[in-house]
Structure formats: structure tokens, C-alpha cells
Amino acid sequence: MNKQPLWTKNFLGVSMSSFFLFLAFYLLIVTLPIYTMDQLGGNAAEIGLVVTIFLIGAVIIRPLSGIWIERMGRRKMLAIALAIVLVSTFFYIFSHSLTPLLFLRFFHGIGFGMATTATGTIVADLVPESRRGEGMGYYATFMNLAMVIGPFLGLTLVQFTSFTNMFIVCTLLSVLAIISVVFISIPKIHPGELVSKTFFSFKNLFEKSALPISIVGGMLAIAYAGILSFVSVYAKELDLLTAASYFFVVYAVFLLASRPFTGRWFDQYGENFIIYPAILSSAIGLMILSQSTSTFTFLLSGVFIGIGFGTLTPALQTIAIRGASPTSRGMATATFFTFYDAGIGLGSYLLGITAISLGYANLYLLLSFFIIGCLGLYFVLHGRFQNQKKQKEELQHEIHVQ
Structure with a gap:
């Protein structure tokens, strides 16, 4: 019996979008502590806050993202999320003090949580049922590659160029994340019926x-x-x-x-x-x-x-x-x-x-x-x-x- 295809244009497009999202994430996670300390005069507690507040934004938004993706559809959800990520990374260029940086990190975390929920769901729709373990494994490989390349790229940029140029590179990565999914076909799944009418019930989250x-x-x-x-x-x-x-x-x-x-x-x-x-x-x-x-x-x-x-x-x-x-x-x-x-x-x-x-x-x-x-x-x-x-x-x- 012939295997159902895995490496389709759609699968590659979503995987590449995820790769660019995580590449910017890992690039920033190793360089923003240096930026906070050297450029903004932050202390150890403030450096920790810059890292943590991003994750708080992502954790808060993920349960709601699960509802939104079923209500508004995969493509619309992904488009909104990638737009939030793009705006966030662009405005890092103008974050010259701690308060706006923290706001951007939280806002970026929200977009990142929404985007990664959307890409993970779309890939699950695209991968054949008989090859789901294999397909999700390869999808995760793109994130693992970003984990290796991102820190190396970030520390290289910090060493040889300015932080402004580094933020421009992050913005370009966000643009590439959008371009990767512009021409893909996303399976249309009819919105599911939510169990409870109460939006913030445990069943709905x-x-x-x-x-x-x-x-x-x-x-x-x-x-x-x-x-x-x-x-x-x-x-x-x-x-x-x-x-x-x-x-x-x-x-x-x-x-x-x-x-x-x-x-x-x-x-x-x-x-x-x-x-x-x-x-x-x-x-x-x-x-x-x-x-x-x-x-x-x-x-x-x-x-x-x-x-x-x-x-x-x-x-x-x-x-x-x-x-x-x-x-x-x-x-x-x-x-x-x-x-x-x-x-x-x-x-x-x-x-x-x-x-x-x-x-x-x-x-x-x-x-x-x-x-x-x-x-x-x-x-x-x-x-x-x-x-x-x-x-x-x-x-x-x-x-x-x-």
C-alpha cells in the first residue's frame, strides 16, 4: 500500500513559518538580557522579567487561542497572530527604555502563543492520520533547528553589529513567517460546537x-x-x-x-x-x-x-x-x-x-x-x-x- 504524502507544499509552508517564528524567539531570548543590561541599565531582576513576561503572555492566551481557532477558522487566526508578531518585532527598534520593552514582550508573547497554536493545529490537519507521529516529529524538527541557529545568529549579530540591526533582522524573520504561509491551502474544518455557553468555563478553555x-x-x-x-x-x-x-x-x-x-x-x-x-x-x-x-x-x-x-x-x-x-x-x-x-x-x-x-x-x-x-x-x-x-x-x- 502506498504511503500518503507527507512532504507537501502546505506542510513545508507551515513548518517554515514555524521555523522563522522560533528563530526570532530564540534569537531574542539570548540577546535581550544583554540588551537590557548594557543598553537599558537593567538589573538581574529586570532581566528575568523581560524573559518571563513573554512566557506569561503566551500562557495566558493559549487557552483562548484554542477557542478562537475553532470559532474564526485556521487561516484568519494565523493571519491575526502573525500580524501581532510582526508589529511587536518591528517596534523593538524603538524600545529605548524598560517599560515599553516589557509591554512589547507581553504583546509579542500573545502573538507567539496564538501563532504557534495555529501552526500546530494546521499541521495536525495536514499530516495523514497513518503518519501522524512521523509528521509531527518532522514538524518539531524545524523548531529544534531554530533552537540551534537562533542563539548563534543572535550572539553573532550582537558581536558584529548594533542592536537596532538585530531587531531589523527579527522583523524580517517575522515577514518571512508570513510569506511562508501566503500561498498554502489550509483545510477547512467546520467550527465545533462549544460544550458550554459560558465562554470562560473550564470546558471551553x-x-x-x-x-x-x-x-x-x-x-x-x-x-x-x-x-x-x-x-x-x-x-x-x-x-x-x-x-x-x-x-x-x-x-x-x-x-x-x-x-x-x-x-x-x-x-x-x-x-x-x-x-x-x-x-x-x-x-x-x-x-x-x-x-x-x-x-x-x-x-x-x-x-x-x-x-x-x-x-x-x-x-x-x-x-x-x-x-x-x-x-x-x-x-x-x-x-x-x-x-x-x-x-x-x-x-x-x-x-x-x-x-x-x-x-x-x-x-x-x-x-x-x-x-x-x-x-x-x-x-x-x-x-x-x-x-x-x-x-x-x-x-x-x-x-x-x-
């Missing part, structure tokens, strides 16, 4: 079927926040700062090397076949990181963490989307990323406090055991039901054949 796996994703994101927020500081403490610059490169290389297999195995053998080893790989990586004393062990941890966390995010997102009806995919996507973003935000704050008293090495050791605990949580909330689902599908197939 979150997709019930996506909640269990979203809780797992949120808990794993707490641990991932320890990588994003503190790995460079930890490397400096170990006098391995050069290694830190290659950590995410190693992370991305092994993630990309594993991606063609993990997505296909997800579709072929089921989610447990992928998620249990990925959680264990993440735990092993964090344990190696906690004991690192050399460049080799530091980068070796990136191998396991790249395979682990790099596999988990698209796999969990696929589960969240797969359990929802076509008219509820927007809400399922929003539900998953609401918990995931909240986990990263909460993790950054709580782990920062923990690191002060325990130190970074002990923090990563603690997180390795925390991840193993998440394995148990996944089993309770989702993993134990996979065999039941398989048996049901096999029974339905036998009935159909008869």
Missing part, C-alpha cells in the same frame, strides 16, 4: 481528552527548564563555557539523527515504545550532566538529553492531538502548550531557588530522579491504556473484516 498527557508534558517541561535556563551558568561554574556553546549543537545533531526513526516507530509500534525509552534517556542525560567534570561528559549528556527531550515533546503533542476530534484539535494543541509553557515558566523560577541552596550539580541529579518519577506519572495517566486501545482497534478490525 481546555480540551478534556488532552488533559492527562498535557499534565505529563507540563511536569517534564519543569525539568527541561533546568536545561534551558541554567546549563550555560553551570558550564561557566565548571570552567567549561566553550562546551556550553556546543551543547545544543550536539543536542540537535542527535535529535535530528533519531527523528526519522522515532516518528515512524511511534506510528508503527505505539507511543509507549517511544516514550518510555525517551524518558529514561532524559534521566540518564541529566545524571551524566550532574557528574560532568570534562568537556566529553558535558557533551555526552547532550546526546542523551537530545534524544530524550527532543523525542518527548512532539510525541506527547501527537498524543494530545490524536485524542481530540478534528474540530477540537486547536483546543487540544492549546491545552498541551499551556501546560508545557507553564511548566517551563514555573520550572525556571523554582529550579533557580533550588540551585541557590543545592548547587547546579545537585539540581541536575535531583532532576534525573524527578524525570524517573514522570515515567510513573505517564504510566498512570496514559501508558497503561495503550494495550487496551490496541485490543479495541484489533477487535474493530476483525469485526470489519467479517
Whole structure:
């Protein structure tokens, strides 16, 4: 039987739009702290606020985005979101004090939360059902590439040109995100009937079927926040700062090397076949990181963490989307990323406090055991039901054949 096509013009267009969105995001996340400190005279608390307020905007808007995308349609929602992102990145050029910068970060976070909910939902509509794990994995690869290129590009621009030019580059990236989806065809899904007439009810803000796996994703994101927020500081403490610059490169290389297999195995053998080893790989990586004393062990941890966390995010997102009806995919996507973003935000704050008293090495050791605990949580909330689902599908197939 011939496989349904995956690499279509529409799939590539949405994936490239997501790539440019995340490229600007990662570029700014490493350069705005420097801009705040050097150009605006900000202190450590204000630098943290510049990073956090973006995430607050994204977390607040995601549940509402899930409703809006079903009510107004995919294309209109994406157009509004990308327009907000473009306006935000353009006005960074004129943010010469902290207050307007904070306002723009919050506004940008709202646009980013809306846009990434829209692109994730559209991709879920475009990917064939039989190749959903594989397709969502490749879609996530574009974001992973942005995570590697963005910081490198940002720090290079800061070193060799002005912050104004850097903000112009971010604006151009936002324009490219729009151009990427101008000529694509977006599947038309008839708006779903919202369960309750009360707009701000829990049922309307979150997709019930996506909640269990979203809780797992949120808990794993707490641990991932320890990588994003503190790995460079930890490397400096170990006098391995050069290694830190290659950590995410190693992370991305092994993630990309594993991606063609993990997505296909997800579709072929089921989610447990992928998620249990990925959680264990993440735990092993964090344990190696906690004991690192050399460049080799530091980068070796990136191998396991790249395979682990790099596999988990698209796999969990696929589960969240797969359990929802076509008219509820927007809400399922929003539900998953609401918990995931909240986990990263909460993790950054709580782990920062923990690191002060325990130190970074002990923090990563603690997180390795925390991840193993998440394995148990996944089993309770989702993993134990996979065999039941398989048996049901096999029974339905036998009935159909008869």
C-alpha cells in the first residue's frame, strides 16, 4: 500500500513559518538580557522579567487561542497572530527604555502563543492520520533547528553589529513567517460546537481528552527548564563555557539523527515504545550532566538529553492531538502548550531557588530522579491504556473484516 504524502507544499509552508517564528524567539531570548543590561541599565531582576513576561503572555492566551481557532477558522487566526508578531518585532527598534520593552514582550508573547497554536493545529490537519507521529516529529524538527541557529545568529549579530540591526533582522524573520504561509491551502474544518455557553468555563478553555498527557508534558517541561535556563551558568561554574556553546549543537545533531526513526516507530509500534525509552534517556542525560567534570561528559549528556527531550515533546503533542476530534484539535494543541509553557515558566523560577541552596550539580541529579518519577506519572495517566486501545482497534478490525 502506498504511503500518503507527507512532504507537501502546505506542510513545508507551515513548518517554515514555524521555523522563522522560533528563530526570532530564540534569537531574542539570548540577546535581550544583554540588551537590557548594557543598553537599558537593567538589573538581574529586570532581566528575568523581560524573559518571563513573554512566557506569561503566551500562557495566558493559549487557552483562548484554542477557542478562537475553532470559532474564526485556521487561516484568519494565523493571519491575526502573525500580524501581532510582526508589529511587536518591528517596534523593538524603538524600545529605548524598560517599560515599553516589557509591554512589547507581553504583546509579542500573545502573538507567539496564538501563532504557534495555529501552526500546530494546521499541521495536525495536514499530516495523514497513518503518519501522524512521523509528521509531527518532522514538524518539531524545524523548531529544534531554530533552537540551534537562533542563539548563534543572535550572539553573532550582537558581536558584529548594533542592536537596532538585530531587531531589523527579527522583523524580517517575522515577514518571512508570513510569506511562508501566503500561498498554502489550509483545510477547512467546520467550527465545533462549544460544550458550554459560558465562554470562560473550564470546558471551553481546555480540551478534556488532552488533559492527562498535557499534565505529563507540563511536569517534564519543569525539568527541561533546568536545561534551558541554567546549563550555560553551570558550564561557566565548571570552567567549561566553550562546551556550553556546543551543547545544543550536539543536542540537535542527535535529535535530528533519531527523528526519522522515532516518528515512524511511534506510528508503527505505539507511543509507549517511544516514550518510555525517551524518558529514561532524559534521566540518564541529566545524571551524566550532574557528574560532568570534562568537556566529553558535558557533551555526552547532550546526546542523551537530545534524544530524550527532543523525542518527548512532539510525541506527547501527537498524543494530545490524536485524542481530540478534528474540530477540537486547536483546543487540544492549546491545552498541551499551556501546560508545557507553564511548566517551563514555573520550572525556571523554582529550579533557580533550588540551585541557590543545592548547587547546579545537585539540581541536575535531583532532576534525573524527578524525570524517573514522570515515567510513573505517564504510566498512570496514559501508558497503561495503550494495550487496551490496541485490543479495541484489533477487535474493530476483525469485526470489519467479517
